[in-house]
Amino acid sequence: MDVVSPDLNSLLPDEIMDTEAIEDIPHSHPDSTSVQSEPNDDTPVPMETDTPMASENLSLCSNVTSTEPTQALTTSAATDTILSISSGSQLPMSISTTSISTSGLQKLTAPFAISAANHQIILNKVASSQATEAAKSAGTQPQVIKQEGQKLLVTAIGKSGQPIVLQLPHTGSKPGISQMSGDPKSQAPQFKVVTIGGRSELKPAMGSAGNQMTTLQAQQLKTLQIAKKTPTSSAAPIKFIITKTVNSKGLSPQTTVSPVIAGRALTQNSPVMPPRTITLSESLNTSIQSISGKKIAISPLKTPSKVTVVSVASPTSNATQKSVALPVNVALGQQILTVQQATSASPVKVATSQNTTQNIKQVQSVAVSGVAGSQFKTIIPLTSQPNVQQIQVPGSRFHYVRLVTATTASSAGQPSGPSTSSLQTGDTLIVVFFWEQTYTALMAPKPLTSAAVVTTTQTQQRLIMPATPLPQIQPNFTNLPPGTVLAPAPGGGNVGYAVVPAQYVTQLQQTPFVTLASSSGFPASTAIQTQARLPLNGLSTAEATSRPRKPCNCTKSQCLKLYCDCFANGEFCNNCNCNNCFNNLEHETERLKAIKTCLERNPEAFKPKIGKGKEGESDRRHSKGCNCKRSGCLKNYCECYEAKIMCSSICKCVGCKNFEESPERKTLMHLADAAEVRVQQQTAAKTKLSSQISDLLMRTTPVISSGGGRMPYTFVTKEVLEATCECLLEQAKKAEQPQVEAERMILEEFGHCLMRIISSAGKAKADCASINC
DNA sequence: GAGTTTGAAACT
DNA sequence: CAGTTTCAAACTC
Numbered sequence: 163m164d165v166v167s168p169d170l171n172s173l174l175p176d177e178i179m180d181t182e183a184i185e186d187i188p189h190s191h192p193d194s195t196s197v198q199s200e201p202n203d204d205t206p207v208p209m210e211t212d213t214p215m216a217s218e219n220l221s222l223c224s225n226v227t228s229t230e231p232t233q234a235l236t237t238s239a240a241t242d243t244i245l246s247i248s249s250g251s252q253l254p255m256s257i258s259t260t261s262i263s264t265s266g267l268q269k270l271t272a273p274f275a276i277s278a279a280n281h282q283i284i285l286n287k288v289a290s291s292q293a294t295e296a297a298k299s300a301g302t303q304p305q306v307i308k309q310e311g312q313k314l315l316v317t318a319i320g321k322s323g324q325p326i327v328l329q330l331p332h333t334g335s336k337p338g339i340s341q342m343s344g345d346p347k348s349q350a351p352q353f354k355v356v357t358i359g360g361r362s363e364l365k366p367a368m369g370s371a372g373n374q375m376t377t378l379q380a381q382q383l384k385t386l387q388i389a390k391k392t393p394t395s396s397a398a399p400i401k402f403i404i405t406k407t408v409n410s411k412g413l414s415p416q417t418t419v420s421p422v423i424a425g426r427a428l429t430q431n432s433p434v435m436p437p438r439t440i441t442l443s444e445s446l447n448t449s450i451q452s453i454s455g456k457k458i459a460i461s462p463l464k465t466p467s468k469v470t471v472v473s474v475a476s477p478t479s480n481a482t483q484k485s486v487a488l489p490v491n492v493a494l495g496q497q498i499l500t501v502q503q504a505t506s507a508s509p510v511k512v513a514t515s516q517n518t519t520q521n522i523k524q525v526q527s528v529a530v531s532g533v534a535g536s537q538f539k540t541i542i543p544l545t546s547q548p549n550v551q552q553i554q555v556p557g558s559r560f561h562y563v564r565l566v567t568a569t570t571a572s573s574a575g576q577p578s579g580p581s582t583s584s585l586q587t588g589d590t591l592i593v594v595f596f597w598e599q600t601y602t603a604l605m606a607p608k609p610l611t612s613a614a615v616v617t618t619t620q621t622q623q624r625l626i627m628p629a630t631p632l633p634q635i636q637p638n639f640t641n642l643p644p645g646t647v648l649a650p651a652p653g654g655g656n657v658g659y660a661v662v663p664a665q666y667v668t669q670l671q672q673t674p675f676v677t678l679a680s681s682s683g684f685p686a687s688t689a690i691q692t693q694a695r696l697p698l699n700g701l702s703t704a705e706a707t708s709r710p711r712k713p714c715n716c717t718k719s720q721c722l723k724l725y726c727d728c729f730a731n732g733e734f735c736n737n738c739n740c741n742n743c744f745n746n747l748e749h750e751t752e753r754l755k756a757i758k759t760c761l762e763r764n765p766e767a768f769k770p771k772i773g774k775g776k777e778g779e780s781d782r783r784h785s786k787g788c789n790c791k792r793s794g795c796l797k798n799y800c801e802c803y804e805a806k807i808m809c810s811s812i813c814k815c816v817g818c819k820n821f822e823e824s825p826e827r828k829t830l831m832h833l834a835d836a837a838e839v840r841v842q843q844q845t846a847a848k849t850k851l852s853s854q855i856s857d858l859l860m861r862t863t864p865v866i867s868s869g870g871g872r873m874p875y876t877f878v879t880k881e882v883l884e885a886t887c888e889c890l891l892e893q894a895k896k897a898e899q900p901q902v903e904a905e906r907m908i909l910e911e912f913g914h915c916l917m918r919i920i921s922s923a924g925k926a927k928a929d930c931a932s933i934n935c
Numbered sequence: 936g937a938g939t940t941t942g943a944a945a946c947t
Numbered sequence: 948c949a950g951t952t953t954c955a956a957a958c959t960c
Contacts, residue, residue, distance in 0.1 A: 718954065724944055725954045763945080789942065798957055799941045 713738035721745035722756035724767060729756070732768050772805045787813035795820035796830055878919060886915040 714735060716726045721743045724730045728738060728745055735745040744752045760767040771785050784802050788809060793799045795809050795818045802809045802820055808827075809820045819826045893911040894904055 712956090714955080716955065719944095723954080725956090727956080730944095760944095767944095786943095791942080793941065793957095797941080799943090801943075804957095 711736075714740050716740040716743070720752070722753060724760060729753075730768070771801060772807060782807050783810045784813065787811075788815050789813070790815040790818070792817075794818065794826070796824075796826055882919060886912070886919075889915055 711731070711733065712727065714721060714726050714728045715738070717740070719725045719729075721729050721735050721738070721740050722745060726735070726740070726745060728735045728740075733745075734747065735743045744756070746753070757768075766785070769785070772782055773785050782805070784805065784807065788795060788800050788802045790800045790813075793803075795803050795813070795815050798804045800809075800815070800820060802813060802815075808822055809815055809818050821827065889911050890908050893907045896907065
């Protein structure tokens with residue numbers, strides 16, 4: 163019953179394999195700077211990242227010591243079941259994924275239970291009903307996972323400053339997370355949604371001891387929630403999908419990453435100190451492995467502060483996937499941002515479907531499934547998860563889900579209630595993971611170009627991160643230019659992450675492939691709108707309008723060098739005049755590489771050259787100083803002058819006239835000020851005129867945009883035009899002569915027609931038939 | 936708009 | 948690190 167293959171055992175650290183030992187390991191304090199449990203150097207740790215840091219182990223395993231390897235579940239006919247476990251390290255986890263065969267599950271006399279010990283999340287089967295009892299004692303409704311035909315979806319939610327911690331209290335033999343009482347005979351596929359993250363009130367579900375809970379609370383542990391799903395008609399094996407794991411503070415020993423099949427994790431690892439390494443890993447390793455009774459390390463969290471990002475299912479086809487590790491390191495000062503994508507070398511089996519989606523809806527969870535039967539499902543716990551908000555974008559096939567903490571959601575003016583899901587099969591889910599309020603996400607062009615992207619490698623999801631320094635990742639993370647694409651999707655990578663400041667989303671929205679900007683129906687209270695101030699209906703926000711950017715004209719640099727102002731400012735080229743531009747989402751790989759190169763050359767390449775003084779502009783100065791020789795620093799060639807600051811001692815300019823007492827400078831400044839005043843006056847006049855016109859239109863058409871009213875022009879339908887023309891012709895016939903009189907009558911009639919149209923529009927009763935001569 | 940000037944960025 | 952080249956913006960005509 164407890165089966166762990168010898169090979170697997172050899173790969174797993176002792177802490178994982180020996181649950182008894184794990185239980186005995188005391189919890190370390192969150193603030194503790196010492197690692198209480200060091201990884202066993204002698205034991206290869208498959209999921210270990212290359213960073214020798216303390217980490218936490220997230221494991222799916224049996225709480226029972228595996229003494230019967232031969233009992234490992236063998237692949238059954240129903241091979242849909244996939245237990246995906248990913249490694250966050252660049253080293254592909256050989257045991258990263260595990261498939262659970264239905265037959266194997268049937269062998270289990272006891273249901274699976276998720277237990278945690280020694281900061282490890284252990285999904286194991288329970289040999290007794292203790293788990294159920296424990297859960298009941300904890301006051302939680304026992305969650306049942308069918309042994310057959312069920313899919314277990316595990317996800318996690320992170321929050322700003324408090325990444326999800328995949329840590330569970332030492333439950334020992336009393337896993338209280340989920341209890342099983344499934345009907346072994348049931349062939350109907352069922353879903354179990356394991357939500358890691360969310361509210362603290364769910365912690366009792368963990369079934370952990372009181373002291374353990376304390377540890378968990380201190381660690382801001384996110385709870386596991388297993389939602390029962392109604393069985394579906396088709397028999398399907400259990401599918402484990404761990405989408406995200408975050409560890410805010412590492413108390414426990416080793417290991418790293420923990421993403422899953424389609425899960426992706428951005429983990430920031432640091433022993434106890436601020437993380438030195440940021441690992442954004444996508445683990446698509448889907449090596450199917452038997453799990454019955456085995457201990458399976460899902461993804462050990464290697465270090466304390468881990469920020470796991472998102473996890474949108476990456477649709478996979480039935481085709482065999484290649485195991486590809488695509489580490490992309492972005493130098494961030496001393497940090498290394500690692501992006502890893504790994505696909506499974508083994509055929510990925512996907513289960514499906516609309517039934518799944520519907521079932522998930524029943525549990526108020528969001529499942530994203532691919533199309534054509536080959537899909538992947540992402541679990542997004544919406545149920546009783548105040549920190550999850552679905553963002554509906556009318557007209558878009560893509561669904562956005564915002565994962566925020568309650569605090570963030572509240573500050574963002576989010577509705578308190580959980581959002582419901584309306585995802586359909588084939589839809590693409592975009593998870594917006596907010597650490598800060600400025601987080602937002604957008605979809606890459608590729609998914610929009612083809613429906614197949616949903617299930618193929620073209621699918622990309624991007625995480626947009628704020629330009630503002632992240633408490634967890636700063637300061638090095640700030641070196642990343644806004645718009646940095648963290649995870650390219652080279653060679654058909656399924657997922658990509660883009661780090662883009664929210665303020666630039668507006669810019670991106672203006673691009674053809676951005677879909678967030680949509681018509682009415684976009685929730686005004688959504689995070690994206692409130693936080694990123696996304697333009698609506700193509701209208702630029704005040705922020706966008708106040709920040710005009712000159713289009714570049716690059717011809718040779720591909721806009722991937724600092725010659726390009728767009729690139730230098732961390733922006734994507736948009737409406738530029740550049741040629742062969744690579745500064746866009748379509749060239750994520752190249753752009754990322756260029757950014758990396760620039761950062762290697764100058765870690766502060768993307769930092770503002772003009773530092774802000776602490777007390778007003780007088781303290782503003784160029785970070786490097788200028789080197790002007792001929793311009794006298796009184797032309798825009800000079801970066802100091804261009805920034806409207808005076809040269810400082812660090813400048814190496816020759817013949818500088820850009821100093822306080824310079825008469826030339828004063829003259830130029832006066833001229834510039836005068837010109838600026840004129841421009842402002844002109845702008846104000848235009849704005850006033852525009853406002854007056856708008857006001858006039860509003861008065862004439864009071865219901866143009868409210869209450870489902872239609873825009874005035876929408877009333878000018880073909881029928882209306884025809885009727886109007888008939889009226890004019892009729893009037894012309896009446897007039898006959900003289901010509902001047904005819905023209906007058908025609909114009910008058912035209913005016914009458916217009917008035918009728920306007921009147922109809924105003925009454926929101928557009929009826930073309932009403933305009934009759 | 937074409938050509939020139941300029942200085943930062945990139946390169947050696 | 949200095950010198951040179953490349954580049955694109957600023958500028959001039």
